[in-house]
Amino acid sequence: MSLDTNIRAADAIVAELESQIASGRLRNKSPLPAERELMEQFGTSRTVVREAISTLSNRGLVESKPRFRPIVSKPDYATVLSATGNVVRHLLNEPGGVKNLYQSRVFMECGLVRQAAISATKTDISDLKAALEANKNAINDSEEFYRTDNAFHGVLYQIPKNPIFPAVHEGYTSWLAPQWAQMKRLPERNLANYEAHKAILDAILERDADAAEEALNVHLKAAWEYVRVTFDMEAD
Amino acid sequence: MSLDTNIRAADAIVAELESQIASGRLRNKSPLPAERELMEQFGTSRTVVREAISTLSNRGLVESKPRFRPIVSKPDYATVLSATGNVVRHLLNEPGGVKNLYQSRVFMECGLVRQAAISATKTDISDLKAALEANKNAINDSEEFYRTDNAFHGVLYQIPKNPIFPAVHEGYTSWLAPQWAQMKRLPERNLANYEAHKAILDAILERDADAAEEALNVHLKAAWEYVRVTFDMEAD
DNA sequence: AGAACCATATTGGTCATACCAAACTGGATA
DNA sequence: TATCCAGTTTGGTATGACCAATATGGTTCT
Structure with a gap:
C-alpha cells in the first residue's frame, strides 16, 4: 500500500x-x-x-x-501462488482454516462446472471424458486414483482458458494435499468419487448448469464430510 | 515442496x-x-x-x-494477498494480464451473487441496501462514488462469511485500482452503475440466482467494455 | 576423439568489525 | 505537566576475510 x-x-x-x-x-x-x-x-x-x-x-x-x-524465473500465476504457500500453511493451522479454504474451493468449482455446462468446447468435453476414463481405471489403485481424481478437477480449471484458474487449482492441490495425504483411501470410496465425477460430466454433457452444480456440490460435500470425520472437526 | x-x-x-x-x-x-x-x-x-x-x-x-x-504481524488472508501484490503487478503488464484478472473477478462475483440470492441473511440484505443507498447518494461525486461502488461489491464478498473472500476482494481492488484510477468517471456512468447495482440487488431480493448473475454479468461486462475502450485493448 | 579426472579460479554463505544517522530513552528544564 | 536535550540504542551500509562447494579448463587415460 x-x-x-x-x-x-x-x-x-x-x-x-x-x-x-x-x-x-x-x-x-x-x-x-x-x-x-x-x-x-x-x-x-x-x-x-x-x-x-x-x-x-x-x-x-x-x-x-x-x-x-x-x-x-519470470513470474507466472503459479509462481504467485506457490510464493504464498508458506504463509498459507500457517493459516490452515488456525481453527477453521482448512474449512475456509475448502469452502472456497467448492465455491470455485461450482462456478467452473456451471461455466463448463454452458460453454465447454468439444475439446474440453473430450478432455473431461479422458480424465474420467483414467479415473475409472484407477479405482483399485488408490495412489493413482488420487492423481486422476485431481486431474479431473484440474480439467475444470482449464476450461475458462484463463491462466489464473489452473494456478488456483495448483494452489488448492498443494495446500490441501497434506490433509488428504493422511486419509485412508478405500476402493469403495474411490468408486463413489468416480461415480460423482461421472454425474458431473453427464450434467455438463446435457448442458444443465444447475444439475452440474448440484452434482459437484454433493460430491465435494461428501468428500468434506469424510475429511471432517477423519480429523474430528466440529460440524458446520 | x-x-x-x-x-x-x-x-x-x-x-x-x-x-x-x-x-x-x-x-x-x-x-x-x-x-x-x-x-x-x-x-x-x-x-x-x-x-x-x-x-x-x-x-x-x-x-x-x-x-x-x-x-x-500474524498472517491473515489479506496479508497473503498483499504480499503477492508486487509480483501481480508484473503479470498485469503482460498482454492479457488485466483481462485475465478482470475475468476471474467476474467469475468470482457471478458466484457470489448467486450465493447471495440463495442464502443472503437479513443482515446481508440490509448491508446491501445500505451500500446501495450510499452509492446512490454519491452519483455526483465521482471520487466518493468509486468508494461506494467498491464497498457495494465488497458486501458481496462478505456474504459467505469466509475470510478468504474479503481478502480476494481487497486484492482485486488494489491490483486493478491503477487501471481504474486513470479513467474518467462521469456522472452519467455513475448513474448507470448505480442502476446496475440496483438491478443486482433486486434480483437478490427476489431470490432469483439466474437473474442476479445475469445482472451482474451485464454490469461488469459494460464496465469492462469501458475499460477496454479507454486503454485501446484488443476486443475479446 | 571422447570420456574421466584433477588443480585452480569463482562464487555463495557466513563472520567480525566499524561507522553513521535516525530513533529511542530518561532526566533536566521551563 | 509538558518540553526539550544529550546520551544510548538500533537499523542500514560498508569492508574485508575465510570456508566450502561449484564451475572451469586443461590434462590424462581409454
Missing part, C-alpha cells in the same frame, strides 16, 4: 532487477550475475546485493538454491 | 521465528527483538539475522519500515 520513506538501498536494486527481468534483459531461466559483479554494477556493498537477491527470491522472481547462482 | 539441501543458517532462524509468531510467543503487533539480540540468541552473525528478518518481511510475517523495529 503505502510507500513510506523507503530509503533502503536494496530496494533500488530489487526494482532495477525486477524491471530487467520483466523486460527480458535478464533472460528467463538464466543465472543472475555474480554477487560481486552486481555489487560493482550498483556501487553498493555485497550486503545490500545479497539482501536484494533474498527479496527477489522471496518474491519468486529468482529461484535460489543454496550454493548455486540464482536462476531468473 | 522439495526441501533440497537447505543449509542456510537464515532458514533455521526464519523457521524458529515463524513458529514463535504462530504460537503467540512473539506477540502480534509487538516489535521483534533487536537484531543484535537475535544474533546472540541464535549464535549467528548479524548478517544471517538480517537475512532472516528480510525473509519474514517478504513473507508478510513482520512489517518492517526502514529504521524501525520490525513489527510482528
Whole structure:
C-alpha cells in the first residue's frame, strides 16, 4: 500500500532487477550475475546485493538454491501462488482454516462446472471424458486414483482458458494435499468419487448448469464430510 | 515442496521465528527483538539475522519500515494477498494480464451473487441496501462514488462469511485500482452503475440466482467494455 | 576423439568489525 | 505537566576475510 520513506538501498536494486527481468534483459531461466559483479554494477556493498537477491527470491522472481547462482524465473500465476504457500500453511493451522479454504474451493468449482455446462468446447468435453476414463481405471489403485481424481478437477480449471484458474487449482492441490495425504483411501470410496465425477460430466454433457452444480456440490460435500470425520472437526 | 539441501543458517532462524509468531510467543503487533539480540540468541552473525528478518518481511510475517523495529504481524488472508501484490503487478503488464484478472473477478462475483440470492441473511440484505443507498447518494461525486461502488461489491464478498473472500476482494481492488484510477468517471456512468447495482440487488431480493448473475454479468461486462475502450485493448 | 579426472579460479554463505544517522530513552528544564 | 536535550540504542551500509562447494579448463587415460 503505502510507500513510506523507503530509503533502503536494496530496494533500488530489487526494482532495477525486477524491471530487467520483466523486460527480458535478464533472460528467463538464466543465472543472475555474480554477487560481486552486481555489487560493482550498483556501487553498493555485497550486503545490500545479497539482501536484494533474498527479496527477489522471496518474491519468486529468482529461484535460489543454496550454493548455486540464482536462476531468473519470470513470474507466472503459479509462481504467485506457490510464493504464498508458506504463509498459507500457517493459516490452515488456525481453527477453521482448512474449512475456509475448502469452502472456497467448492465455491470455485461450482462456478467452473456451471461455466463448463454452458460453454465447454468439444475439446474440453473430450478432455473431461479422458480424465474420467483414467479415473475409472484407477479405482483399485488408490495412489493413482488420487492423481486422476485431481486431474479431473484440474480439467475444470482449464476450461475458462484463463491462466489464473489452473494456478488456483495448483494452489488448492498443494495446500490441501497434506490433509488428504493422511486419509485412508478405500476402493469403495474411490468408486463413489468416480461415480460423482461421472454425474458431473453427464450434467455438463446435457448442458444443465444447475444439475452440474448440484452434482459437484454433493460430491465435494461428501468428500468434506469424510475429511471432517477423519480429523474430528466440529460440524458446520 | 522439495526441501533440497537447505543449509542456510537464515532458514533455521526464519523457521524458529515463524513458529514463535504462530504460537503467540512473539506477540502480534509487538516489535521483534533487536537484531543484535537475535544474533546472540541464535549464535549467528548479524548478517544471517538480517537475512532472516528480510525473509519474514517478504513473507508478510513482520512489517518492517526502514529504521524501525520490525513489527510482528500474524498472517491473515489479506496479508497473503498483499504480499503477492508486487509480483501481480508484473503479470498485469503482460498482454492479457488485466483481462485475465478482470475475468476471474467476474467469475468470482457471478458466484457470489448467486450465493447471495440463495442464502443472503437479513443482515446481508440490509448491508446491501445500505451500500446501495450510499452509492446512490454519491452519483455526483465521482471520487466518493468509486468508494461506494467498491464497498457495494465488497458486501458481496462478505456474504459467505469466509475470510478468504474479503481478502480476494481487497486484492482485486488494489491490483486493478491503477487501471481504474486513470479513467474518467462521469456522472452519467455513475448513474448507470448505480442502476446496475440496483438491478443486482433486486434480483437478490427476489431470490432469483439466474437473474442476479445475469445482472451482474451485464454490469461488469459494460464496465469492462469501458475499460477496454479507454486503454485501446484488443476486443475479446 | 571422447570420456574421466584433477588443480585452480569463482562464487555463495557466513563472520567480525566499524561507522553513521535516525530513533529511542530518561532526566533536566521551563 | 509538558518540553526539550544529550546520551544510548538500533537499523542500514560498508569492508574485508575465510570456508566450502561449484564451475572451469586443461590434462590424462581409454
